[in-house]
Amino acid sequence: MSSSLLLKNIYCLQPTFDGPQYHGADLLIVGNKVEAIAPTGNLQAIGKVRTIDCSKHVVIPGLVNTHHHFYQTLTRNHPAVQNAKLFDWLKFLYEVWKYVDEDAVYHSSLLAMAELMKTGCTLTTDHHYLYPRSFKGDLMGLQFEAADTLGMRFSPTRGSMSLSKKDGGLPPDSVVQTEDEILMDSERCIKTYHDNAPDAMHKIALAPCSPFSVTKGLMKETAALGRKYGVRLHTHLCETYDEADFCQEMYGMRPVALMQECGLIGEDVWYAHGIHFNDEELKILQQTKTHIAHCPSSNMRLGSGICRVKEMLGMGINVAVAVDGSASNDSSDMLAEVRQAMLLQRVRYGSDALTASQAFSMATEGGAKLLNFGKVGRLEKGWAADLAIFDVSTLPYAGSQSDPVASLLFCGTNHNTDYTIINGKVVVDRGQLVGFDEQELAQKANAISKRMMEMAARGEIV
Numbered sequence: 001m002s003s004s005l006l007l008k009n010i011y012c013l014q015p016t017f018d019g020p021q022y023h024g025a026d027l028l029i030v031g032n033k034v035e036a037i038a039p040t041g042n043l044q045a046i047g048k049v050r051t052i053d054c055s056k057h058v059v060i061p062g063l064v065n066t067h068h069h070f071y072q073t074l075t076r077n078h079p080a081v082q083n084a085k086l087f088d089w090l091k092f093l094y095e096v097w098k099y100v101d102e103d104a105v106y107h108s109s110l111l112a113m114a115e116l117m118k119t120g121c122t123l124t125t126d127h128h129y130l131y132p133r134s135f136k137g138d139l140m141g142l143q144f145e146a147a148d149t150l151g152m153r154f155s156p157t158r159g160s161m162s163l164s165k166k167d168g169g170l171p172p173d174s175v176v177q178t179e180d181e182i183l184m185d186s187e188r189c190i191k192t193y194h195d196n197a198p199d200a201m202h203k204i205a206l207a208p209c210s211p212f213s214v215t216k217g218l219m220k221e222t223a224a225l226g227r228k229y230g231v232r233l234h235t236h237l238c239e240t241y242d243e244a245d246f247c248q249e250m251y252g253m254r255p256v257a258l259m260q261e262c263g264l265i266g267e268d269v270w271y272a273h274g275i276h277f278n279d280e281e282l283k284i285l286q287q288t289k290t291h292i293a294h295c296p297s298s299n300m301r302l303g304s305g306i307c308r309v310k311e312m313l314g315m316g317i318n319v320a321v322a323v324d325g326s327a328s329n330d331s332s333d334m335l336a337e338v339r340q341a342m343l344l345q346r347v348r349y350g351s352d353a354l355t356a357s358q359a360f361s362m363a364t365e366g367g368a369k370l371l372n373f374g375k376v377g378r379l380e381k382g383w384a385a386d387l388a389i390f391d392v393s394t395l396p397y398a399g400s401q402s403d404p405v406a407s408l409l410f411c412g413t414n415h416n417t418d419y420t421i422i423n424g425k426v427v428v429d430r431g432q433l434v435g436f437d438e439q440e441l442a443q444k445a446n447a448i449s450k451r452m453m454e455m456a457a458r459g460e461i462v
């Protein structure tokens, strides 16, 4: 018999961001799915059931993170590039990242996902595009192992870089692979790990890194491979003016035209950042139904610009939210990112640019749609039991309870959940990751980070 979870007497429940809020509701989870919502409470469960008193809590669908680089958690806040723009930041950090090994991949994945889960995220992707020459193991396997250890719903991308400095690209030789290596491993990853179910715990996507780090040929072949197997495709696009200049000089066209030529555009494609689109390019995104992962903190941190989210949403373009890699954020605080998304639009378009409800909708249903999870992102009967549960009875929320859900974005300095539920399991329980030593992980991550910095300082050959 499936075990059940009964959330009782919920202070404020927002099952979807296009529907009503309930006060005093009960929500029943059976197995890994939402079974029932009783708006006025009095729901009874039979059999083996854990009951959680939610009388101080706001309950919302779990947040979805649509772009990250987990390994960068080990090189965040590096003083040499705290004030650098993207290309200078990358050129410096490639020389540290080339020391990423199996231990670094596994522990940075644990660290990033732990932070995400503690701040309300229940489904995440990752974009690991960096494969140092010395790395021989099953990188994606390590990431899935970390996700399964924590209980996170996970859809990583098999990233890639093939265009090094000697061929006119940005990264050094030490972190790129040949196109044959990339395509072979991409196919292996799809066959080994991809699950097409609308509420799968594991999916994958393919992600050539960016116009200045992969060849046109690899972009075309990756798009064809992804379509052969029906997996999503992803890349960085229109993040900086430097990228647009690169595309003009190398290919004689703008980034979006390059994507069109490579077939890397469409309903099964999402771009990270998407800041510098012109009006015509926005129409192309609209017509092709291409999705955008908006990364406000990173865009501010690197001084890249402000994404035209308000206009995109007005045109029906699906825009989701993402924390981006931890070296340009420099955290994986998902709730904070939704707040940043809401606020940054106001800098560009004024105080009514984006509501709290719109920002949450982008970060739940919008993200699930982008990642192709058809039964994730809403709390409805038969949908995935992924929930973020915040205690708003604490000091940072005091005085804000005229709108409890919006208070999560407008107020609060502690963005941690009291409970996070993924696939029907409580994975954060009274603020703590279940079955996991957070202190030990922090110490391990610091030790690996220190080792990488020391190797970089010595200029060790990989």
Ligand SMILES: Nc1nc2[nH]c(O)nc2c(=O)[nH]1
Residues within 6 Å of the ligand: 069, 086, 090, 209, 210, 213, 236, 239, 298, 324, 325, 328
């Ligand atoms: N914000 C980031 N942009 C990128 N472009 C690229 O090629 N790599 C990155 C990255 O790691 N972060």
